[in-house]
Structures are given as C-alpha cells and as structure tokens.
Amino acid sequence: xxxxxxxxxxxxxxxxxxxxxxxxxxxxxxxxxxxxxxxxxxxxxxxxxxxxxxxxxxxxxxxxxxxxxxxxxxxxxxxxxxxxxxxxxxxxxxxxxxxxxxxxxxxxxxxxxxxxxxxxxxxxxxxxxxxxxxxxxxxxxxxxxxxxxxxxxxxxxxxxxxxxxxxxxxxxxxxxxxxxxxxxxxxxxxxxxxxxxxxxxxxxxxxxxxxxxxxxxxxxxxxxxxxxxxxxxxxxxxxxxxxxxxxxxxxxxxxxxxxxxxxxxxxxxxxxxxxxxxxxxxxxxxxxxxxxxxxxxxxxxxxxxxxxxxxxxxxxxxxxxxxxxxxxxxxxxxxxxxxxxxxxxxxxxxxxxxxxxxxxxxxxxxxxxxxxxxxxxxxxxxxxxxxxxxxxxxxxxxxxxxxxxxxxxxxxxxxxxxxxxxxxxxxxxxxx
Numbered sequence: 074x075x076x077x078x079x080x081x082x083x084x085x086x087x088x089x090x091x092x093x094x095x096x097x098x099x100x101x102x103x104x105x106x107x108x109x110x111x112x113x114x115x116x117x118x119x120x121x122x123x124x125x126x127x128x129x130x131x132x133x134x135x136x137x138x139x140x141x142x143x144x145x146x147x148x149x150x151x152x153x154x155x156x157x158x159x160x161x162x163x164x165x166x167x168x169x170x171x172x173x174x175x176x177x178x179x180x181x182x183x184x185x186x187x188x189x190x191x192x193x194x195x196x197x198x199x200x201x202x203x204x205x206x207x208x209x210x211x212x213x214x215x216x217x218x219x220x221x222x223x224x225x226x227x228x229x230x231x232x233x234x235x236x237x238x239x240x241x242x243x244x245x246x247x248x249x250x251x252x253x254x255x256x257x258x259x260x261x262x263x264x265x266x267x268x269x270x271x272x273x274x275x276x277x278x279x280x281x282x283x284x285x286x287x288x289x290x291x292x293x294x295x296x297x298x299x300x301x302x303x304x305x306x307x308x309x310x311x312x313x314x315x316x317x318x319x320x321x322x323x324x325x326x327x328x329x330x331x332x333x334x335x336x337x338x339x340x341x342x343x344x345x346x347x348x349x350x351x352x353x354x355x356x357x358x359x360x361x362x363x364x365x366x367x368x369x370x371x372x373x374x375x376x377x378x379x380x381x382x383x384x385x386x387x388x389x390x391x392x393x394x395x396x397x398x399x400x401x402x403x404x405x406x407x408x409x410x411x412x413x414x415x416x417x418x419x420x421x422x423x424x425x426x427x428x429x430x431x432x433x434x435x436x437x438x439x440x441x442x443x444x445x446x447x448x449x450x451x452x453x454x455x456x457x458x459x460x461x462x463x464x465x466x467x468x469x470x471x472x473x474x475x476x477x478x479x480x481x482x483x484x485x486x487x488x489x490x491x492x493x494x495x496x497x498x499x500x501x502x503x504x505x
Contacts, residue, residue, distance in 0.1 A: 117476025118440025118505075119406035121354035122216070124362045125347070125389070126236060129369030130193070130432075132415035132425050134454050135378045136164050137433035138181045146418050147453040149425075150375045158444045166382040169390035175444040176393050176402070177437040178503060182448025182457040185413070185464050188427045190369070191239075193412030198239040200468030200479075200494045207485060210243035212468060213360040215493055217249040219477050224357030225318040227252035232346045232363040240362060244485040251362065258327050259345035265325045268315060324356035325349075334395075342366075343388035351395055354405055359475075368411055372422040393437055406439025406474050417455040431457050434467065440474045442505050462500065469497030470504075 132149075134140060139153035139162055153162040156174035163171055163179075170177075185202075187193040192203050199209040210218070213229040222228045231240060231251040242249045255266035315321050323329065327349050338344035343365045350361040365385060370377040389409065396402035414432025415425030431450045437443075448460035469479040472493060479497055482490035 115476050117474050118404070119438070119474040119476075120404040121358065121401075122212075122360045122406045122408070122439070122471070122475065123347075123350045123354060123392070124213070124360070125350075125407070125409045126197070126362060126364045127366055127368045127385075127409065127411040128194070128236060128364055129367050129411070130190070130413045130415060130427055131368040131411040132370060132374060132378070133181070133431070133433040133450070134415065134417075134425070135374060136167065136382065137179045137435060138450055138454055139164055140452065140454050143453050149419055150423070151378065158446075161446055164378070164382065166378060167386045168383075169386045173390050173393050176397065177435055178442050178445040178447060180434045180436065180447040180462050180467070180503070181431075181450050182460050183410075183414075183432050183434050183462045183464075183467065184457050185429050188413065188429050190412060190427075193427075193429055194237055195239045196464045197410050197412050198237070199243065200465055200497065207491070208243040209491075210245045210249070210483075211240045211251075211362075212471065213240065213251055213362055214242040214245055214249040215472075215483075216360040216475060216477070217251075218245055218483070219481075220359055220475070223359060225315065225321040226324060226353070226357045227315075228359045230254070230353055230358050230361050232349055232361060233257045236362065236364045244491070245483065254325070254349075257342060257346070258349040259340065259342045263327065263345075268322055268325060321356070324352055324358070327352065337395075338391045339384055339387045341384050341388075343384040344391070347388040347392045348395075351392055355399065355401060370415070371420065371424040371426055374415075374419070374424045377424075396438060402438040404439060406441065406471065407435075407437045408471070409435040414454075417453045430455065434462075436503065440505055441503055445503075447500075447503055460502070463497070465494050465497030466500050467497075469494045470500045473499045474504075 134147075134149055135151055139151070140148050141153050141162065142148075152165040154165050154168065154171055155162055156171040158174040161174055161179070163174070185193070185196050187196055187202065195201070195203045195209075198211045200212065201209040213231075217228040220228060229249070229251040231253045233256055234253045235241060235251050240251065241247075256263050327335075327345065330348060330352070335345070335348065338348040346363045346365060350363050353361050365388075366381040368377075368381070392407065393402065396405050396407070411432065411434075413427055413429035416428045418425075420426055431454065448462055449458045450456065451458040472479040477493065479494040479499075480492045482492050485491045
C-alpha cells in the first residue's frame with residue numbers, strides 16, 4: 074500500500090509539472106473529477122459497528138497470538154488453550170472466547186510503523202498516518218457523515234466518553250462528533266448526562282422553549298454561516314430528538330435489562346459497557362466506540378493480563394452470543410483493536426514494550442468470516458509471516474461492510490478533496 078501511495082503521489086507531482094498546472098488548479102481538477110465519480114451507496118452487510126478499543130497497546134502474545142513453541146523469553150510466562158476451531162490456540166485467560174472461536178475471526182498480521190501511542194491511536198481511529206497539515210476524521214465520524222442518524226438516535230456514540238482527540242471529526246464539521254454518555258454504565262446510579270428534562274420542566278414548557286430557540290437560531294443562521302453555528306443547531310436538534318423520544322431515551326436505560334443479562338456480561342466496566350453497546354446498536358445507533366482497561370504493560374505483564382483479560386473475555390463472548398441470539402450478529406460488525414502490539418521479547422521488568430510491526434485485531438459479525446484466522450506472525454511474533462494487513466486495508470474493509478466506498482473524496486478546508494481512506498483495498502479473504 075505504501076508503494077502504491079508513493080507512486081500515486083509521484084504521478085500527481087509529475088502531472089502538475091508536465092502540464093503547467095498550479096496546485097490550486099490541480100485541486101480544482103480533482104474536485105471536478107470527484108464530482109464525476111460514481112459513489113452510489115450500496116447495501117453493506119453491517120448495519121452497525123461496535124468498536125472495542127483497548128488503549129495502551131495490548132500484547133498479541135498474551136491474547137490472540139500465543140507462541141507456545143517459542144523460547145521462553147519470547148513465549149512469556151503464560152500458557153495457551155485450544156479453541157473450538159481445531160488448531161487455533163489463544164491465551165489461557167480467554168476461556169469463554171475459546172468456546173466461541175467458531176463465530177469470530179482473528180487477524181494476526183496487522184502492521185504499521187507507528188510506535189508512539191498518539192500516532193498509533195491516530196492510525197487505528199482514522200485509517201491514516203498522522204499529518205502535521207491536516208486532522209483526519211475518525212471512522213465513527215465518517216459513518217455519521219455518510220449515513221446519518223437513525224430512529225432519533227445519534228449515529229455515533231462513545232462509551233463512556235470520547236476516548237481521545239482522534240475519535241473526533243477531524244476536518245469534517247463538528248456536527249458529526251460523537252455523543253458521549255458522560256458516565257460509566259458500570260457505576261452505581263449511572264445516568265446519561267443531559268438526557269432528561271430538568272426539574273420543573275414539563276413537556277409543554279419544553280416545547281415552548283424549543284420554539285423560541287428555533288426562532289433565535291434562524292435569526293443568526295440567516296446572517297452568518299459558520300461551522301460552529303450549524304453544528305450547534307445540529308446538536309440542539311439531536312438533543313431535542315433524544316429528550317423528546319421515549320424510545321430513544323429507553324435505549325440508554327441499562328437498568329431495563331434483566332439482572333440475569335447484566336450478570337452474564339459481568340457487573341464490571343467491560344461487561345456493562347458492552348451491554349450498553351448492544352442496547353444502542355439494537356435501537357439504531359450506527360457506530361459505537363467503547364474503551365476498556367489500560368494495556369501499556371511495560372512491567373509485570375502476567376499480572377496485568379490476569380487482572381484485565383478475564384473481564385474482557387466474559388463480556389466479549391457474552392456480547393457475541395447475545396447478538397447471535399437476538400438475530401443481529403450478521404448485521405453488527407464487532408471489532409477489538411489496540412494501537413499496536415508488544416515487543417517479541419519479555420523485558421527486564423517482566424513486561425513488553427511498544428511494537429507496531431505486527432499485532433492482532435479481532436472481527437466478528439457484519440459479513441466477516443466465522444471461525445477464521447487471517448494472516449500470521451512469524452515464530453516469535455516479531456513480524457508478519459503471511460498476508461500482512463495494513464491499517465488502510467482494515468479500515469477500507471470495515472467501510473465496505475458498512476456500504477461506504479472508502480476512496481470517496483470528502484471536502485477538507487480550502488475545498489481540498491481527501492479520500493476517506495487513501496490506498497486501501499477491501500480484503501475479500503475476510504468476507505463471508
């Protein structure tokens with residue numbers, strides 16, 4: 074992919090120089106070309122996405138890609154177990170997930186070149202390497218831009234909060250920003266912020282206030298056009314839709330879940346966040362990002378894994394089975410990812426350091442193959458061995474599942490057309 078992108082840039086530069094176009098004229102030409110392209114939407118296999126993000130860089134060796142036959146300094150201190158797919162082994166703490174391996178796909182050859190947390194996170198949330206010249210939009214904001222709201226619900230929601238600056242709108246309007254819950258569904262007395270009418274405000278007074286606000290907004294919008302005004306108007310409209318729709322408000326009411334279901338997911342952060350994600354996509358939210366844990370395990374990795382993975386294991390396996398039982402797994406794309414993996418060798422403090430050369434992501438539902446392992450790392454989990462998976466290809470494949478053409482050009486400031494993903498391919502090997 075990097076070779077293709079470099080060649081594309083070389084040809085563009087040569088074209089400009091050869092025919093005497095200025096850069097401004099070149100961008101005008103690109104915009105005209107974009108207008109001629111056929112970006113007709115198509116029905117994707119995934120109506121919804123749940124993106125489970127593990128911040129800090131989770132170790133592939135201690136989760137999805139163990140190396141039981143490697144020397145101890147590479148293998149690490151933990152064991153692996155068989156799954157219900159013959160020949161596929163995962164970490165010993167993933168006991169519940171081992172029983173549903175036949176419903177998921179593990180990609181063991183993910184790779185990029187960014188070893189810093191911020192840059193790796195930017196990659197995984199946007200599909201782009203960071204640029205000093207432009208802030209790229211997150212996948213969730215692109216989905217919001219392209220597909221819009223459904224059933225009076227925000228198209229893009231973060232649980233419990235927007236996890237980082239790269240999960241935002243980038244060069245798109247701030248009206249495509251995520252709606253954040255503002256509180257953890259696992260906490261006592263959980264309540265979504267700003268979702269209920271203030272005390273003393275009844276429906277009639279609520280309606281009168283909205284009518285007044287609409288008149289004020291119209292007054293300003295006829296005099297000035299700016300992203301912040303239009304975005305604010307969009308936020309108010311969506312807030313009113315949420316507050317005014319009992320069905321929309323109910324989607325956030327995790328207390329409506331039977332106690333047995335909440336127990337099945339686990340009464341902890343991983344469990345209740347994933348349960349909330351299931352409620353939201355079932356109600357109509359298109360893209361849910363949730364975070365869980367801290368995975369920057371430079372020291373004592375075995376203790377960190379044993380502390381965090383069992384909760385992830387319980388919640389994730391429950392989510393997959395719950396979606397399946399409700400008949401919506403095939404239309405819901407579930408992904409687990411982190412910004413990079415960890416070093417092949419255990420370090421002097423019994424941990425692992427940053428390693429972007431190869432790591433693992435998990436995908437399930439939404440048109441993805443089941444019971445499948447895509448690609449592989451080498452014998453010490455140091456580099457891809459077969460079928461390297463770039464971030465661009467991974468993002469392009471996700472967009473394809475959502476019915477979005479990833480090389481469609483969106484307009485950045487200065488009327489600059491930018492492809493949703495630059496240079497990615499749909500990896501058809503991943504598709505069911």
